[in-house]
Amino acid sequence: MRLTRMVEEKLGILSTQGKVIGSLYRSMGQEGTAVGSAFALEPEMGDVAAPILRDLGAVLTMGGTPTEVFQQYMAKNGPTRGRELNIHFGAPERNFIGPVSMLGEMIPLMCGIALGFKMRKQPGVALCYIGDGGSSTGPTHEGLNLAAVLDLPFILIIENNGYAYSTPTERQSRLTRFSDRALAYGIPGVTVDGNDVVAVWEATREAADRARRGEGPTLIESVTFRMKGHAQHDNQAYVPIEDIEEWGAKDPIVRHERLLLETGMASLGDIDAMVSDIHAALDVAVAEAEATPMPEGSTALLDVFENSVAERKPWLAPIS
Numbered sequence: 001m002r003l004t005r006m007v008e009e010k011l012g013i014l015s016t017q018g019k020v021i022g023s024l025y026r027s028m029g030q031e032g033t034a035v036g037s038a039f040a041l042e043p044e045m046g047d048v049a050a051p052i053l054r055d056l057g058a059v060l061t062m063g064g065t066p067t068e069v070f071q072q073y074m075a076k077n078g079p080t081r082g083r084e085l086n087i088h089f090g091a092p093e094r095n096f097i098g099p100v101s102m103l104g105e106m107i108p109l110m111c112g113i114a115l116g117f118k119m120r121k122q123p124g125v126a127l128c129y130i131g132d133g134g135s136s137t138g139p140t141h142e143g144l145n146l147a148a149v150l151d152l153p154f155i156l157i158i159e160n161n162g163y164a165y166s167t168p169t170e171r172q173s174r175l176t177r178f179s180d181r182a183l184a185y186g187i188p189g190v191t192v193d194g195n196d197v198v199a200v201w202e203a204t205r206e207a208a209d210r211a212r213r214g215e216g217p218t219l220i221e222s223v224t225f226r227m228k229g230h231a232q233h234d235n236q237a238y239v240p241i242e243d244i245e246e247w248g249a250k251d252p253i254v255r256h257e258r259l260l261l262e263t264g265m266a267s268l269g270d271i272d273a274m275v276s277d278i279h280a281a282l283d284v285a286v287a288e289a290e291a292t293p294m295p296e297g298s299t300a301l302l303d304v305f306e307n308s309v310a311e312r313k314p315w316l317a318p319i320s
């Protein structure tokens with residue numbers, strides 16, 4: 001969680017320096033949801049996650065590196081070689097899949113992966129994330145219904161962070177608990193404190209165990225708060241300041257550090273040392289990303305569509 005926060009803080013600096021291409025999407029306040037859930041997966045059993053914009057913590061937990069994240073944000077010759085930005089990248093060999101931008105579309109897609117696990121009798125579980133806003137889209141319903149009727153090893157986490165861009169949650173749904181939607185699909189639904197990383201871990205672990213036992217999907221609503229605007233350009237003037245203060249006091253990192261200190265699992269010195277290590281590692285990662293060249297312009301049209309399309313259509317062919 002601390003690594004996630006610090007990567008985004010570094011990105012804030014890079015953005016101010018004009019080095020970030022496109023916008024910067026923060027997940028501040030939501031690290032407990034992303035990290036707790038991804039940590040509950042068992043990559044060696046084949047489990048796969050599909051992180052979206054507020055889930056940098058899941059990307060890093062699954063083995064995405066800060067260097068890759070910086071390269072993506074700077075459109076360098078990194079994971080997607082400038083074809084995609086921010087955390088729109090995946091590494092199937094490291095068990096995380098890059099997102100399709102159209103909100104909700106990852107749900108049927110991840111159901112396909114879950115169906116593959118089931119048909120091959122493999123123990124893997126597919127975990128998908130969606131925001132409160134994205135949960136209103138058609139594919140969310142279609143996907144979850146499909147997962148339910150086919151008893152797929154699938155988990156959907158609805159990250160209820162109070163806003164979808166500027167639309168507050170009460171304009172998104174008449175329900176006060178998104179987990180109540182599970183009833184309509186005939187599957188279990190739980191609401192969890194998304195700022196309690198251990199609670200998120202436990203709920204996801206339980207859902208993964210169920211899925212592995214062949215008992216089908218679970219819907220988890222993680223209640224949290226988007227502490228920054230939709231992206232760097234959004235000053236979230238529409239969010240009451242009292243709400244930001246209230247949720248700031250429930251910061252998932254501070255809460256977990258308190259737990260570690262109170263239970264004696266870590267000392268202040270341990271935490272300080274960890275933060276120093278992260279600082280040093282991120283300096284290296286930024287330097288690596290800055291030293292990475294921009295992708296070759298002549299290749300810009302390759303790997304966007306299937307490459308033979310570029311070869312067949314002269315106007316799509318690489319520019320020489």
Ligand SMILES: Cc1ncc(C[n+]2csc(CCOP(=O)(O)OP(=O)(O)O)c2C)c(N)n1
Nearest residue numbers: 054101102103131132133134161163164165
């Ligand atoms: C189908 C679709 N509609 C609109 C968008 C543009 N869009 C991207 S993120 C976003 C807000 C999403 O809100 P929410 O799902 O609550 O997630 P949050 O940003 O709060 O994490 C919108 C409208 C999109 N990507 N896909």
